[in-house]
């Protein structure tokens with residue numbers, strides 16, 4: 411049978427530099443590098459290369475580089491190389507194309523079309539090195555007013571909420587889609603930073619219960635690993651309705667990733683595919699959602715805030731308005747450029763809307779309806795830097811979720827092949843030999859470094875604006891100006907154009 415596929419990358423080995431140590435042979439889980447003992451020659455099967463950089467990074471002689479192949483098809487703006495290769499792939503397999511991580515397509519990134527204000531002369535800036543800057547925030551329902559007793563004490567009861575020392579949390583990534591060592595690293599970093607990580611839909615390993623005060627436990631349509639102890643182990647419960655990278659469909663973790671430990675945690679047999687249905691089969695309306703919210707609150711003695719996570723889709727503002735009335739404490743919105751462990755490529759690249767527009771639309775609608783204080787608002791799905799965090803908060807978010815930057819901090823090289831289960835960096839894999847490659851202590855320290863660095867930058871930007879509290883930045887869209895945006899886009903974002 412003819413193989414129509416051409417390799418995407420080429421492995422280039424500098425034979426002058428190579429010392430034949432065979433590190434690349436041992437390190438590549440995709441068996442790209444081969445040593446022919448008889449001929450004493452190293453060669454590479456480039457067709458297997460996913461460009462994960464493991465060999466390039468660990469080669470002691472710096473003898474390797476991976477380049478995009480210059481083999482080309484006749485140029486066409488219509489039938490691009492990617493489209494042709496996808497058609498070949500589907501003609502080979504007859505299957506749905508699968509991908510990992512966020513879409514590589516060039517949809518607009520609105521974060522990069524918004525600029526942040528700075529104080530000059532009349533409203534002095536604040537030096538964050540010399541003056542206190544508060545980036546702590548509370549996530550949850552806020553009372554409309556505060557009632558005092560005669561003795562001056564506060565009578566109003568506080569709703570259960572989450573206290574975040576930094577307005578950044580680690581987004582849901584399940585044990586199964588990522589390794590146990592990656593989960594441990596996220597849990598340790600969340601604890602050290604005074605923030606939260608999220609179990610995703612895969613349950614919670616017993617050895618991680620001790621990080622419960624910094625854990626958000628998720629309840630998804632498959633209900634994997636959900637039981638009373640699990641619900642009570644975390645600081646908050648998240649109902650996952652949708653995910654930005656694959657709105658409207660369920661999840662699928664292949665049986666090859668369900669080893670004994672994942673099986674025990676998810677409460678499903680070893681080696682079986684973990685398929686979460688597209689809808690929750692008990693939710694067809696806001697009233698149904700309310701029943702689940704109340705049910706989870708009952709199960710946890712009304713002590714834990716309940717988050718409802720949805721994907722950013724066309725009518726997200728109306729949906730969020732309903733969720734705010736469902737009794738949920740926090741809404742999490744996941745944008746269309748967000749990452750994932752595995753998603754059908756066509757869904758990932760074509761379904762949903764950018765998080766910036768979704769966030770602005772939701773915050774505006776909740777304010778117009780007078781219910782913004784009824785819920786906390788978290789956004790994720792392509793929050794890539796501290797500047798994106800500042801812009802998200804100015805657009806109306808209370809806090810953000812990050813996942814891809816967290817994976818990058820742990821060593822991910824964005825090769826977008828998590829769905830293969832052969833992650834050379836020990837992150838998106840359950841292969842014990844590969845999992846060992848990720849040292850959870852080192853990964854946790856790198857996560858702490860990343861979020862600490864972003865926190866410093868957030869404080870600097872706030873200081874520049876003359877704002878000393880993150881809560882004063884929330885929804886303060888006057889601090890943003892658009893560049894290169896249409897009037898319609900500016901209207902949805904609720905910001906003025908630069909120069910106005």
Ligand code: SF4
Nearest residue numbers: 428429431432434469
């Ligand atoms: S890791 Fe580098 S030096 Fe070692 S065999 Fe491979 S290319 Fe040669």
Ligand code: SF4
Nearest residue numbers: 822823825826828833
């Ligand atoms: S987690 Fe691993 S497999 Fe997934 S994109 Fe990163 S390096 Fe590649």
